[in-house]
Amino acid sequence: MADFDAIVVGSGCAGPVAAYELAKAGRSVLVVERGTFCGAKNVSGGRLYTHSLRAVFPDFAQSAPLERRIARERITMLAPDAATTLDVSDELMREERYESYSVLRARFDPWLASQAEEAGAEFINGIAVEALLKQDGRVTGVRAGEDEITADVVLLCDGVNSLLVPQAVAASRPTPHEVAVGIKQVIALPERVISDRALCADGEGMAWLFVGDATGGRVGGGFLYTNRDTISIGLVATVAEMVDSDTPIYQLLEEFKQHPSVAPIIAGGTVVEHSGHLVAEGGYDAMPPLVGDGVLLAGESALMCVNAGYTVRGMDFAIAAGRQAGRSAAAALEAGDTSAAGLAGYRTALEESFVLQDLKTLRRFPHFMENTSRMFDTYPQLARDAMRSLFLVDGTPVKPVRKAMLPLAKRVGYLNLAKDLSRGVKAL
Numbered sequence: 474m475a476d477f478d479a480i481v482v483g484s485g486c487a488g489p490v491a492a493y494e495l496a497k498a499g500r501s502v503l504v505v506e507r508g509t510f511c512g513a514k515n516v517s518g519g520r521l522y523t524h525s526l527r528a529v530f531p532d533f534a535q536s537a538p539l540e541r542r543i544a545r546e547r548i549t550m551l552a553p554d555a556a557t558t559l560d561v562s563d564e565l566m567r568e569e570r571y572e573s574y575s576v577l578r579a580r581f582d583p584w585l586a587s588q589a590e591e592a593g594a595e596f597i598n599g600i601a602v603e604a605l606l607k608q609d610g611r612v613t614g615v616r617a618g619e620d621e622i623t624a625d626v627v628l629l630c631d632g633v634n635s636l637l638v639p640q641a642v643a644a645s646r647p648t649p650h651e652v653a654v655g656i657k658q659v660i661a662l663p664e665r666v667i668s669d670r671a672l673c674a675d676g677e678g679m680a681w682l683f684v685g686d687a688t689g690g691r692v693g694g695g696f697l698y699t700n701r702d703t704i705s706i707g708l709v710a711t712v713a714e715m716v717d718s719d720t721p722i723y724q725l726l727e728e729f730k731q732h733p734s735v736a737p738i739i740a741g742g743t744v745v746e747h748s749g750h751l752v753a754e755g756g757y758d759a760m761p762p763l764v765g766d767g768v769l770l771a772g773e774s775a776l777m778c779v780n781a782g783y784t785v786r787g788m789d790f791a792i793a794a795g796r797q798a799g800r801s802a803a804a805a806l807e808a809g810d811t812s813a814a815g816l817a818g819y820r821t822a823l824e825e826s827f828v829l830q831d832l833k834t835l836r837r838f839p840h841f842m843e844n845t846s847r848m849f850d851t852y853p854q855l856a857r858d859a860m861r862s863l864f865l866v867d868g869t870p871v872k873p874v875r876k877a878m879l880p881l882a883k884r885v886g887y888l889n890l891a892k893d894l895s896r897g898v899k900a901l
């Protein structure tokens with residue numbers, strides 16, 4: 474007999490929710506987390522769309538450590554000396570079904586883990602699973618140091634940089650084009666100052682994404698989220714780009730922080746946290762198989778993340794996938810069949826949910842971003858020049874707007890513009 478019904482590897486977003494569902498179903502479940510506390514090693518921008526959290530914990534808002542409800546969106550095309558920004562505020566952002574919050578993982582993840590613990594899941598912290606135990610090709614448990622622990626089913630919720638996925642299913646590690654490197658700082662400022670600078674009411678905040686000069690014209694982008702009394706600011710750039718870059722990403726971040734449109738927002742703040750992490754960028758086409766004999770993958774271990782330029786989503790996918798993984802594992806245990814066939818309902822359920830449907834819908838986006846370098850240098854400068862033709866007045870006779878715009882379009886080439894536009898529309 475196995476030591477546990479289920480072992481969950483990793484306690485980020487997916488793991489504790491999977492463990493919660495298993496414990497709620499009366500199953501013995503062990504969560505193994507390498508961080509000395511849950512969330513110790515985890516990074517996100519981080520803006521959490523709460524729909525999937527609400528599905529598991531309807532009353533989460535009463536106890537979860539949320540920072541600010543996002544009520545303002547900004548997307549900026551950043552040229553070295555200018556910023557062209559779309560600034561959106563919308564009453565619907567305050568409606569329960571659309572709500573999203575900024576979160577800090579060092580606070581949020583321990584709360585999520587505590588929900589699983591209260592439901593009966595056992596946790597071991599500070600131990601990394603080094604290998605999977607296998608018998609006749611079937612996963613039967615985990616090895617950590619000298620310890621071997623067995624289970625009828627193992628759930629891999631160990632995030633994007635999983636060393637265990639290739640041992641579990643027929644998949645290789647993601648390529649440098651399929652993962653990006655993220656870097657982030659948390660900057661402390663008084664609560665009131667943040668509200669004023671973000672033009673937000675008390676308790677509400679802003680999500681701000683940048684494309685262009687944030688990454689010095691490389692594929693990737695910048696982000697800025699307002700928390701209660703801190704601001705999260707950072708960059709994401711594909712590993713393939715950064716390997717060949719002369720400028721290290723931490724230097725790019727310092728330059729981004731000094732950009733004239735960013736510096737006033739963080740002025741006077743103190744850096745209280747600095748972190749780096751990989752993030753999955755390959756999308757649907759890069760995903761590994763989601764089940765094997767005795768094993769399920771949930772969250773970013775299965776590369777369930779989308780960076781669509783205007784929004785980054787991984788946490789809501791991970792929570793929804795963790796929930797379904799827990800439920801499917803519990804159903805398979807009940808039926809006495811945790812083979813790949815017995816666990817197959819997991820993939821079917823995700824196909825019927827937003828998780829695989831959204832990943833599928835946005836499957837072309839990573840390729841579009843990577844193959845459209847003009848998005849990151851030419852277009853932000855074009856947007857700047859278009860705005861200059863509208864807003865700069867010095868007493869010399871103005872040109873009709875159409876005449877001012879035509880040379881700009883000519884500079885990129887009409888064909889290139891049409892091609893990029895058509896590919897961009899198809900990717901979304």
Ligand SMILES: Cc1cc2nc3c(=O)[nH]c(=O)nc-3n(C[C@H](O)[C@H](O)[C@H](O)COP(=O)(O)OP(=O)(O)OC[C@H]3O[C@@H](n4cnc5c(N)ncnc54)[C@H](O)[C@@H]3O)c2cc1C
Pocket residue numbers: 482483484485486487488505506507508511512514515516517518519520521522600601602603630631632633635654655656657707708709750751752771772773774777778785786787788789791
């Ligand atoms: C810079 C950046 C910005 C982002 N911004 C956003 C955002 O704004 N919104 C959003 O929704 N998503 C965002 N994401 C993505 C989001 O953070 C992830 O998609 C999400 O955290 C995935 O959850 P997960 O549970 O699958 O993995 P993780 O949260 O990474 O959790 C994996 C856990 O497994 C543990 N672990 C790993 N290996 C082992 C092992 N061998 N043994 C034991 N434990 C192990 C880790 O310590 C960790 O606790 C961002 C990511 C980055 C890097």
